[in-house]
Amino acid sequence: MRDYYTPTLKNRAQPGDDWIQNIRQQFPTEATLDEVLTKKLRNRAKTAEHKTDFGDLQTRLVRYLKKATGQDDLIFENLHRLSGGASKEQFTFDLTWNQESGIRSSEKLILRMDPTESIVETHRLREAQMLDAMWGEVPVPKVYWTDPVGEDLGHPFLIAGFLEGTVQPEGGDKASGLGMFFEPNLRLDLKEQFVQHLAKIHTVDWRNKGLTSYDSPRANHIEANEWSLGWWERVWQEDAVEAHPIIENAALWLRENMPIVEKPVIVHGDYRSGNFMYTDEHKINAVLDWELSHIGDFHEDLSYTTCQILGTPMDDGSVLTSGLLSKDEFLDKYQHYSGHTVDPKRLFYFDVFSYYKVAVISIATSSRAAYGRKTHLDAMMNLLTGFGYTGVSALQRLLDHAS
Amino acid sequence: MSPEIEQFLSGMKKTIEEVVMPNLNDRFAQEQAGIVAASLGFLGLIQDKTFHYELLENQEYKRVLTDINELLNNTFSAPEAIIETTTKVIDHFDKDKVDDPSHLRPYTFIRASNEVMKELLCEFIQHQPAMSPELRTAFEAIMKPFFKSIELRERSWVKALGFDPEADQQADIADLLYKNGLLNISKPC
Numbered sequence: 242m243r244d245y246y247t248p249t250l251k252n253r254a255q256p257g258d259d260w261i262q263n264i265r266q267q268f269p270t271e272a273t274l275d276e277v278l279t280k281k282l283r284n285r286a287k288t289a290e291h292k293t294d295f296g297d298l299q300t301r302l303v304r305y306l307k308k309a310t311g312q313d314d315l316i317f318e319n320l321h322r323l324s325g326g327a328s329k330e331q332f333t334f335d336l337t338w339n340q341e342s343g344i345r346s347s348e349k350l351i352l353r354m355d356p357t358e359s360i361v362e363t364h365r366l367r368e369a370q371m372l373d374a375m376w377g378e379v380p381v382p383k384v385y386w387t388d389p390v391g392e393d394l395g396h397p398f399l400i401a402g403f404l405e406g407t408v409q410p411e412g413g414d415k416a417s418g419l420g421m422f423f424e425p426n427l428r429l430d431l432k433e434q435f436v437q438h439l440a441k442i443h444t445v446d447w448r449n450k451g452l453t454s455y456d457s458p459r460a461n462h463i464e465a466n467e468w469s470l471g472w473w474e475r476v477w478q479e480d481a482v483e484a485h486p487i488i489e490n491a492a493l494w495l496r497e498n499m500p501i502v503e504k505p506v507i508v509h510g511d512y513r514s515g516n517f518m519y520t521d522e523h524k525i526n527a528v529l530d531w532e533l534s535h536i537g538d539f540h541e542d543l544s545y546t547t548c549q550i551l552g553t554p555m556d557d558g559s560v561l562t563s564g565l566l567s568k569d570e571f572l573d574k575y576q577h578y579s580g581h582t583v584d585p586k587r588l589f590y591f592d593v594f595s596y597y598k599v600a601v602i603s604i605a606t607s608s609r610a611a612y613g614r615k616t617h618l619d620a621m622m623n624l625l626t627g628f629g630y631t632g633v634s635a636l637q638r639l640l641d642h643a644s
Numbered sequence: 645m646s647p648e649i650e651q652f653l654s655g656m657k658k659t660i661e662e663v664v665m666p667n668l669n670d671r672f673a674q675e676q677a678g679i680v681a682a683s684l685g686f687l688g689l690i691q692d693k694t695f696h697y698e699l700l701e702n703q704e705y706k707r708v709l710t711d712i713n714e715l716l717n718n719t720f721s722a723p724e725a726i727i728e729t730t731t732k733v734i735d736h737f738d739k740d741k742v743d744d745p746s747h748l749r750p751y752t753f754i755r756a757s758n759e760v761m762k763e764l765l766c767e768f769i770q771h772q773p774a775m776s777p778e779l780r781t782a783f784e785a786i787m788k789p790f791f792k793s794i795e796l797r798e799r800s801w802v803k804a805l806g807f808d809p810e811a812d813q814q815a816d817i818a819d820l821l822y823k824n825g826l827l828n829i830s831k832p833c
Contacts, residue, residue, distance in 0.1 A: 244752070244756075246755065246756040246759040246760070247756070247759050247760055247763055249763060250759065322670070322672050323672065324671040324672040324674070324675045419807075420809070483759055483762060484759065484762035484763040484765075484766045485762065485766070486762065486765050486766055486769055486787070486790070486791065486794065487791055487794060487795065489766040489769045489770065490769050490787070490791070493769060493770065493772060493773070497773070549809070550807075550809070552809075554809040554810075560809065618676070620676060620679045620680050620683055621676070621679045623683060624679055624682060624683055624686075624805060626802065626805075627686075627802035627803075627805025627806070627807045627808075628805075628807040630798040630799060630801070630802045631799060631802060631803075631807050631808045633795065633798060633799075634795045634796075634798065634799040637791050637792070637794075637795040638795070640791075641788070641791075641792075644784065644788075
């Protein structure tokens, strides 16, 4: 039995109904985010540590696929676990079945499944809807099936088409693709596409895309930013394993300096190297990891993507955005392709926001998941706090500048 | 007591890197084994400094909370909620006195006391919007160097984990913790 240093830490480790209710009221978020975060808290005290035993995964998966397709004659082969990533458990397999077109064919598929607790707690239905919405707009995998409840495999999951391509160049063994190095010729070929896809994401008419699991924030209002900040404030309050004065001060600054959003757009939420894939011909063939997507201010993605801690340090002391291009070049190209005008004041606000978010994810949630032994990546979750504290340092330096 | 902890850790790291990892065929298992080896290497570097890290923080938080309480004692405009936090600080200092010989306490006592003090400081920070402009300015003046010291200490602590693009510009944690061979605190513990 563990001792808790304070009542707050005990409540976080063993959340009761009243405490959960209080958190929900104090930090309003979108309905589906509230759903997954509340579920996480309710399960926290009930569930044991996460087990990485997948002895019966194939049996359960085949049973699910037969039910989902209504086909008993499907052929399931080559189930393999994927390395890389810092969030979901991922597997690939080959499936032969009669597709909607009536043609019987084989396809390699990817299963993305939640662990008991993850470095980010997100909703598989949101991810599936956003991937559907982006189909035909920017390159994304095709989603086949989603179970946001986790009834069939024990955890929520999503099954999509597996795309062949490269996420990390040869030798680029960076955790989650952070700070990845691309050779100059590769940079030249990829950087334009990288910016174009983000500009496209931000200019898609999201109101006609069937995003029913997303709440729609009002235009010319702070609502979108209130939800964004509320999300991460809530996660901090739920997951932090120790109080942190700098994080607390940053949350207050973000609340007191919150700008309005004139025209809300789709925000990817994690647009960077490691979250796109390219072919041997150097064509980006997939934008991945949409689980943090929401409707908000385009500056949020711009700040996050150009955030120095996510960039690639070069020998001359400069830092390349996602290892591809300088921040200035990225912003110039973005304005050109999107038609949006970048507001430096808002960019600064979201610089602070981005480091706050990085700190919440990498110090609070990653550490909480490892503390409860709730993920398949407990060792990695501990290690990632180093990323988080480096982010806190950058956050404090920004706040110093702001004052 | 022998072997020392560092020896245990380096032995495990070597075994994982030179025996286990080359014989793993599964890419996910290789990746995770590499992370375990990196964690062991990090622990080897910091394991003998954890007690003094917490002891230094214990003294730093006592100092800043004392300064804030003194500031609030000298003002007539502090709202009720802030006074409540002040009272909690005083109550806590009954359990872990400012001039307590903290270095004689067990690690968990210091760690627990530090967590209480961190939560109390966060309460003060949350109360800033309720402060008068003059009080808030004075509060911010106390906090500014304190934030800086936290930031430098934490960044130095984790620099060996390999995420810091400016790691070579950060001080070694030993250089922040110790001065002239002693713990680098302004008041005796």
